[in-house]
Amino acid sequence: MTGGQERTDGGFGTDHELAARLATEAGELLLGVRVEFADATAAERKDAGDKRAHDFLMAALSAERPDDAVLSEEATAEEHANTARLSAERVWIVDPLDGTREFSELGREDWAVHVALWQSGELVAGAVALPAQGVTLATPDVPPPPAGPAAPRIIVSRTRPPAIALAVREALNGTLVEMGSAGAKVAAVVQGVADAYVHGGGQYEWDSAAPVAVARAAGLFTSRLDGSVLRYNQADVLLPDLIVCRPELADAILAVTTAH
Template identity: 85%
Template structure:
């Protein structure tokens, strides 16, 4: 099984597990549902990666601070960067579809494989073959958080004379650009490597533009796992977006 196939399989299977957690905890509190989803998806991915790729290191959102700082990760040639449940709030709200599972592989300084499962939509987007989005509409669509759109995204909307599309998790937002539901995702409110690694791998495979908001590269498997800002957009909009964000 290739790394691409493994990323897709694990993201999909973790998503199926999470759908089961939603059913099992349908009558529980949102907090209990979140905790069960985070824990079970993390345990599944860690166990599966240990079985399938025992020599590789893993960086997971749900790992302890000590585990994240593990020197093995920082000296390894191959590191899986996973977010077992991206969008816990949306996951906890029964009926919402805008949450995801992220599985990416970093190797020798680059993202080389990745998958984003959107379990409630029955969709998994995975490298190496990701379809480019359909032609863009005349009015650019900027995807933002439904609760706290960052000022930089609003500035991009104004500069492009665009409209906002509200959505939940980071993985769902990037996937919406890949799927042609939106055209630009700009974030500057604080994220970590696991929030963007798999979505960025998938977006690049679809031919989309990706970078930090100042135009610099997105770099993964760092000592400090904070990666607070990013752009994912159609390549033809990249210059116009950077003209706003790089300021």
């Protein structure tokens, strides 16, 4: 990774360090929201978590990288439609709370905070915090996962496993691992809990930007289902499919996904 990783505006550290710190601090804030809203409804807990994490990240990035643009899942429709970011050199792509369903279910650990930086056409820094696990995975130094079993573990949504992932599982004689949150799924591949994440059910840039940055830093393969490059800071923020897997599985997985 190049570019933004060396920026040290205002003495706040490199972009890698900033992404890791903000993701971690937003996660700590969200753990506090869980405690505060323990007796509230799941919907109230979701809404409070989304808003507070978004407000925190927007204020922090405004203070520490005031010249950069930001694309957040929780921005208003008008902010999403603002095309100014398309001409910006640097754009932070954040998901303040990835996996709101899991966050709202007290005791679940498979939710995340995503903070990524796109610069001049590339993801150059990223962090995925898993607050309930006490873990933050951040560029530039992400250890590769340990060796996996002979039968690859394909990670899927616990509520809506896509047909393409089931086809990959069958073709590779693998097993399924169910989990929420795109960030938690990619983190599971990075950590060696699973071997591949194959998604075809619809996502947006903020769902995968930070996880993909972290996965690439760990030496994992990433692409669209058709094998094309994942592109960020586009006019249309829909980025509906992706593959994140151990590099040795990429050809076998692409043989399935490109045939469908």
